[in-house]
């Protein structure tokens with residue numbers, strides 16, 4: 001069970017419930033703030049006897065107890081029937097308008113990053129990406145510019161007026177990366193790096209959690225649960241393909257995960273067609289498919305000079321393709337607005353998760369500010 005406190009509960013009243021739970025369960029509960037101002041308190045392992053339920057629900061600041069049937073209580077739709085919106089500056093991820101994160105695979109230098117940032121903005125991106133710490137399969141491949149890369153990324157983002165997203169690979173570097181980045185990315189190879197998840201969760205920064213390339217949906221949601229369990233509600237999932245058997249594509253982009261996650265979790269879901277396919281000619285059609293499947297946005301590798309990229313050149317698109325994707329994305333999103341919010345129940349008539357059937361559509365968010373939209377729209 002998760003305890004939902006009323007929105008008007010004072011901090012002392014929250015402490016009172018936390019104290020009671022700690023007494024009952026012999027350790028402190030997790031506290032997770034909600035966008036509404038309410039709080040969730042969760043004490044894993046506590047058995048809710050009738051007597052305990054009566055004591056907790058007798059407190060006036062308790063709105064209700066939410067029964068949970070999944071191992072990922074805090075990520076579950078049941079605790080949060082409305083979609084979570086993650087705010088990054090003035091951009092809202094999960095608010096109804098698809099968000100585009102674009103930029104090169106790696107930060108390579110000052111001019112490269114600045115040019116890419118301006119091109120991303122002008123093509124219609126809302127956030128800028130660029131890797132400073134690169135998880136490369138070979139130790140001899142370009143490893144990224146490290147801390148210097150973070151500075152260049154932040155400068156380029158500031159010059160273009162775009163918040164920045166970058167990967168962090170080590171717990172000891174979370175504080176440094178959080179100083180420069182608006183969103184911390186946890187890469188596919190690190191989805192189950194539990195010390196890293198804990199450190200990123202504690203940073204309080206929004207975290208973009210990529211799916212491990214061999215991870216099940218449940219493992220992915222449990223990785224998100226690590227972040228939430230540190231009290232960080234600003235979590236974004238990103239489907240980036242799982243390992244298939246056919247070398248024609250780098251990965252198998254699992255777009256069924258998008259509507260499936262909608263039923264399982266309240267967290268926003270992005271799609272990365274770049275790593276998901278590995279081929280630049282597939283990025284536009286798979287971006288369209290991702291938006292049609294209900295993705296909250298896209299993460300795309302883009303450079304004004306794709307062939308010159310030091311990493312992932314094959315999957316890097318140019319600014320004019322990004323512009324076409326941004327335009328298509330808006331048209332597609334408008335076209336699917338009338339679709340029902342939840343997929344129909346499975347054949348056995350059962351939803352795999354509780355509490356999803358009455359989940360309302362997330363309210364449309366107000367249009368993004370003109371300066372973030374760029375002339376490409």
Ligand code: PEP
Pocket residue numbers: 105131135186187188189210240272275
């Ligand atoms: C990236 O986004 O640059 C990256 C390395 O992605 P992934 O972790 O999905 O491979």
Ligand code: MN
Pocket residue numbers: 105106275301311312
């Ligand atoms: Mn890459």
